[in-house]
Amino acid sequence: MSFCAQLKNELASVKTQNCCKPALAYGIMLFGRSFSVKKISLQTANEKVAREYCNLVFEVYKIRPALTCGGTLKPTYKAEITSEADRLKILAASDFGISENAVPRDLFIKDCCVHSFIRGAFLACGNINDPEKEYRAEFNLKNEKLADELAFLLAENGIKLRKILRKNGALLYTKESSAIEDLLTLMGAGKHTLSLIDTKILKSIKNNINRARNCDSANISKTVEASIKQRTAIDYLEKTDRLYSLPQELLSAALLRKENPNATLKELCALSLESLTVSGLNHRLSKIVALYEQLNK
Ligand SMILES: [Zn+2]
Structure with missing residues (x-):
């Protein structure tokens, strides 16, 4: 019926x-x-x-x-x-x-x-x-x-x-x-x-799940995008013999990223032997990307 x-x-x-x-x-x-x-x-x-x-x-x-x-x-x-x-x-x-x-x-x-x-x-x-x-x-x-x-x-x-x-x-x-x-x-x-209210609640739950999913994938794509930029910069520095002349803290960050291309910043911090914070590591990797961008102007 x-x-x-x-x-x-x-x-x-x-x-x-x-x-x-x-x-x-x-x-x-x-x-x-x-x-x-x-x-x-x-x-x-x-x-x-x-x-x-x-x-x-x-x-x-x-x-x-x-x-x-x-x-x-x-x-x-x-x-x-x-x-x-x-x-x-x-x-x-x-x-x-x-x-x-x-x-x-x-x-x-x-x-x-x-x-x-x-x-x-x-x-x-x-x-x-x-x-x-x-x-x-x-x-x-x-x-x-x-x-x-x-x-x-x-x-x-x-x-x-x-x-x-x-x-x-x-x-x-x-x-x-x-x-x-x-x-x-x-x-x-x-x-x-x-029953209408039930359906409405169900619909809004479904919407929230979808929104959360989209949000997750947006975050994931941001992470991937950042990692690609960092790896491009690191590859370039290595090919132009600049990598190993970087200050120690930047070099260690670069090597960490190079060895773990798909890891998130949080995962990289956990892998590092230094006691690094996410924002500290992000700062170092951003410096590497900025250096690469400066060299390629
Ligand atoms: Zn009446």
Whole structure:
């Protein structure tokens, strides 16, 4: 089962308080496939969502939607309010019902009702991708007016979404993991919020490991680069008979490097019979490189 199907199953099972039920039912209907005097219909691939919706509509309006299942490859559940009188009754439940594309603010008794309404909208037209693959949440709206209404309501609740207009509607979406987390929390998806946070932590650990790896290889390449410079200088001094006339401390450093071309400074210090510090040795080798550069100007 996909991440989103699991999430919708979880959301459809959230225990809804009585004050929230009209808002939740209205949210599912308003953001479903059709919501007008002519047709009130919800279409979903999720059986649990379809069944919970039918029970909820019955509980709130005493109207039983006709539930059918179709689809050849994947099952599609369709819940329709078949009688016009019932549709009128539902549209009359909110003063905003007349416009068919408005958020029914008169159904919001408390904040919890707003959250339930948003949960309803998501059940009807929302999608969240598996966060292990991609952070993306979206609402697929029938028209721009409805998209603007929902975007405004979500923004009031601290969740900012972007809008794209489409040929037959509009899309609200976000790719921000923190916004997705906020949305999941607001809708009451405890389990999935936690799994998203887990994924985020895992991702950040993976990023840190990669960063550390890159950092290590950057350090390694710096060491190699420095060693190549030093060996070039030492080879040159040797070929031009200058090596053995260097001061003793530079000569010993040069020989140490020549014999251990791939060692780090720390390793060279450990190999040396003198008590050398890394910065002391680095200073001596830098002097050799500087001498070589001066001779080759
Ligand atoms: Zn409520």
